[in-house]
Amino acid sequence: MTQHAAGRARTLDSVDVVVDTDAHVTESVDQLLEYMDPADEGLRRIVEDAAHPEHDIYSVAHPTPPFIHTDAFGDVYGDHPTGTVEAKRSEMDEFDLDYSVLNPTLGLALATVNNDRAAVALAKAYNAWILDQFVDDGRGDILTPVLVPPQAPDKAAEIVDERADEPGVVGVQIPSTGLVPPPGHRWYDPLYEAAEENDLPVMFHSGSGATADIFPVLRKWAETYAEDHAMVHPFTAMWNLTSMLFQAVPERFPDLEFVFQEAGVGWIPYTKWRLDDHYLELSDEVPGLEQLPSKYVDERFHFSTQPLGYTGDHPEQMAKMIELVGPETLMYSSDLPHPDFDPPEELYDRVRGHLDDEAVRGIMGETAADVFDLS
């Protein structure tokens, strides 16, 4: 473990290591094009030809522009261009984060790419870019999952096999909004098999850029970004967790671990109770599960904590909720540089004094160090 930086006095006085388990980069299509495999030249030409690749290659659309109070996915702080390792390191310094596990921004909409070959080429380009630009400096404090195209599970499995052993690769990111079919379907079995064989957790990060056409939130019927964004993350997570559990993914892949991202924490107890209820009540439709759905969640699922939400005059309710979820399943995340980020203190200040020190250290970093095998 690295010792935290000496410059800023850490206010998390009982914590040795802070891991940001959902640290974003803001990649551009141009950056990806630079890293596209020469073998994908045909696809590169098509992507280059798009005047608006976010819409004519990806199908990103929002009801109204994202986070209109700020340059949401560009330069949040004004000092550094994002999409660079320097920007990420300045965020890590400012918020005193020891490790960052990166996720894409545009890549969260990878499921919206209609052309499977383009989706595969873009995912491969992203992985080449993120490893070269952020991870491969030998410092070991910036890590990344392999980004995979859910449209092509067979190709995704090849990407996992190809990248799994590279230093700094700690998981497999399946951009999780707009998955058709949903992630419990056997369509994804080759991908889960590859992740399991390579001993990497599968990570599911939702995204409001992927709601144009597909459940769980149809952009056409949300009149504002606020409506769309408020519900896309929890709805995605609830639907995906339901699909994966009731289609018995944890039974079919007994060594696989799962990480759900960007839905906060409050939805978890409700969903566990509801799935347990349906497991017992409609049991003839869930023959593949051998125990309560909540037990699989407690044993092999983890959740990154951002966005925690605003508890108004009752900050203690957050600690109670985390106790209800099970602190050992939670991992701190910032979401930086996105403008709905949670600094570490937002979580730490809610739980210290309410949970014991070991649980607090676990949430802030030690559980993530274990899940992502950081050392």
Add this chain to the structure above:
Amino acid sequence: MSDGGRRHRVAHANEVAEPGDRVIVDVEGQEVAVFNVDGDLHALPNFCPHQAAPLCEGDLTGRMVVGEDGWSWEYVQRGEVVTCPWHGWKFDVTTGENVKDDAVAVPHYEVERDGGDVVVLR
């Protein structure tokens, strides 16, 4: 599972003579159901631990499992599983255990045939 207790003559054997037959009786103020499962008699309280429903008034069914090939769904234990009439929780009549969560169970009472009588040990 109960391994004995007081003997209660609760019914005539011909009331539960055939597999699938059941009779619900009063044992010291508690409703108890006696089931015939493949010729053997089993007794459970007529009470679901979920929400206090009359469990044993539900259908005698089986349960779904995944076949050995990992693909097929097979219906097994036909006539051995009572399905609660309120919310469908299923209990193995031969053990009292919920078929999906063995941490949930109702007591299972031994039953004997004594001449023409059915005797519940509870």
